[in-house]
Amino acid sequence: MQVSVLASGSKGNAIFVEMFGTRLLIDAGISARRINKALLELDEDIKNIDGVIITHEHRDHITGLPTLCKKYNLPVYSRLGTFKAMFCLDKLPEKCINPISDNFIIKDLAIEAFNISHDAADPVGYSIKSHNKKCTIATDLxxxxxxxxxxIDNSNVLVLEANHDPQMLQAGVYPLALKKRIMSNKGHLSNNDAAWALVRMKKQHPHIFLAHMSEENNCPFIAAKTITDIIKKQGIVPGTDLSIQIARQNETVTLCDN
Known part of the structure; x- marks a missing residue:
């Protein structure tokens, strides 16, 4: 299994997952050109992508979708409500649109779409499973x-949101309405809440990507320190019980789990 976070943050999100020969793209919130370039750097051909699965319709998750469909005819999977809410729906070839239910299959991969709390039409996260391997994408929570x-329980690889530090957000320059949205039950996950999700997680030495990190209201050092401090106090040893890596906006971050 290979998981590569091609981009993560408010300016665009895209994740490449390869499991047992099946290749998926989760979200396409950066340009198709940039996705293609990142895949080439991984020695992957964009034409070999077996499916693009979309978590929700916000632009930072679907910006590159029209070109991916028109140029490469890639099949796209998401909830019907998400498709209907896309700004670019009329630009997607009908043959590329594949509405999903809670569970679906792409080649040898069993994929579970689970509901998440976010201010979108019908947002989901995904668990991707095959041959006792599991990769879970849980952002925009x-x-x-x-x-x-x-x-997220028993994931070998987990891409988990660590969007903001509450103190940085409250002291920052965002308008009050935006701060309230981010901190609401339909907003984004704080470092503290991400840490407690890891504490409660049933796990077998997973690898964690901390993702969708705000450039204005967070930083890698604060996110990593906050999360490691909390999980250490609960008896979890970073590097032994789990490993943590920061997903970045402008740099591909990769894990190969054999």
Whole structure:
């Protein structure tokens, strides 16, 4: 299994997952050209992508979708409500559109779409499974519901949101309405809440990507320190019980789990 976070943050999100020969793109919030370039650097051909699965319709998750469909005819999977809410729906070839239910299959991969709390039409996270391997994508979370907590359990690789430091957000320059949105149950997950999700997680030495990190209201050092401090106090040893890596906006970050 290879998981590469091609981009993560408010300016665009895209994740490449390869498991047992099946290749997926989760979200396409950066340009198709940039996605293609990042894949080439991984020695992957964009034409070999077996499916693009979309978490929700916000632009930082679907900007590159029209070109991916028109130029490469890639099949796209998401909830029907998400498709209907896309700004670019009329630009997607009908043959590329594949509405999903809670569980679906792409080649040898079993994929579970689980509901998340975010201010979008029908947002989801994804657990991707095959041959006792599991990769879970859980970002854009207002909070970690019991449904989300169950979905991330026993993941070998978890891409988990660590969007903001509450003190930085409250002291920052964002308008009050935007601060309230981010901190709401339909907003984004704080470092503290991400840490407690890891504490509660049923795990087998997972690898964690901390993702969707705000450039204005967070930084890698603060996110990593906050999260490691909390999990250490709960008896979890970073580097032994789990490993943590920062997903970045302008740099591909990769894990190969054999």
């Amino acid at each position: 207002g909070f970690v519901t019991s449904n989300v907590q169950e979905a």
